[in-house]
Amino acid sequence: MTEDSTANEKTLYNVHQLCEHMVSSVLKEVNTIQYLIRSIEEISGKPFSRDRIKCLSSPPRAGAALHTVASAGYMWSKVRPGTEKGDIVMAEEHITPYMNGKDKVDVSAENLKSLRNFVERNIRHELIHAFDDVRGVIEPANCMHQACSEIRAARLSGDCFAGEEIKKGRVDYFQGGIQCVRRRATLAVESNPICRGFADRAVETTFAQCYSDYEPFVAPVYSMGSYGDVTFDNSTLKL
Numbered sequence: 001m002t003e004d005s006t007a008n009e010k011t012l013y014n015v016h017q018l019c020e021h022m023v024s025s026v027l028k029e030v031n032t033i034q035y036l037i038r039s040i041e042e043i044s045g046k047p048f049s050r051d052r053i054k055c056l057s058s059p060p061r062a063g064a065a066l067h068t069v070a071s072a073g074y075m076w077s078k079v080r081p082g083t084e085k086g087d088i089v090m091a092e093e094h095i096t097p098y099m100n101g102k103d104k105v106d107v108s109a110e111n112l113k114s115l116r117n118f119v120e121r122n123i124r125h126e127l128i129h130a131f132d133d134v135r136g137v138i139e140p141a142n143c144m145h146q147a148c149s150e151i152r153a154a155r156l157s158g159d160c161f162a163g164e165e166i167k168k169g170r171v172d173y174f175q176g177g178i179q180c181v182r183r184r185a186t187l188a189v190e191s192n193p194i195c196r197g198f199a200d201r202a203v204e205t206t207f208a209q210c211y212s213d214y215e216p217f218v219a220p221v222y223s224m225g226s227y228g229d230v231t232f233d234n235s236t237l238k239l
């Protein structure tokens with residue numbers, strides 16, 4: 001990143017613009033994300049348009065704390081105004097903490113880097129759901145289907161194999177990763193009202209099969225970000 005673009009990011013954006021800017025930037029720069037979008041386009045036979053990924057602020061709920069607002073979501077069905085089925089939503093509430101100032105975006109280079117990683121992991125997670133949806137094996141009301149997609153998203157997003165897990169001092173890197181995938185998938189399934197109380201069983205039943213299903217990748221993506229120098233062409237890159 002040049003000094004100029006850092007300066008722009010520091011001064012020009014409110015939280016919505018900063019979020020949209022980060023989304024566009026990871027679409028352009030991260031080739032695991034490009035590859036997922038291209039795979040979705042190949043299966044659906046339709047372009048994946050950039051505006052399917054939206055930065056929105058959650059409707060305020062009385063006393064709602066940040067941890068009760070999901071950082072991102074995939075719209076299995078049309079569940080909120082301003083979205084369509086198949087959209088990906090980034091919650092702006094989770095972007096704000098990376099800003100130093102409230103009214104103006106004043107982001108340190110270090111915060112920008114963590115924000116980029118955060119947006120990248122979230123977009124990759126939700127794109128796994130979008131891929132599973134278009135692959136045609138997911139029913140929104142089937143907790144086993146939901147569990148399978150959450151296991152895949154937790155693993156293939158890189159959430160559990162990124163620096164955070166290693167920094168937490170996991171002694172066994174791979175074992176720690178597996179437990180993290182199990183924990184995150186269970187929490188995600190449990191947050192679906194239809195599956196409340198069934199999450200443990202749904203994740204347990206589907207774990208072995210779905211943990212080793214890497215599609216559309218040929219191997220699990222452990223590291224963050226791009227791998228290789230290849231760009232995977234798709235509609236979001238033709239703006």
Ligand SMILES: [Zn+2]
Nearest residue numbers: 125150153188
């Ligand atoms: Zn998920």
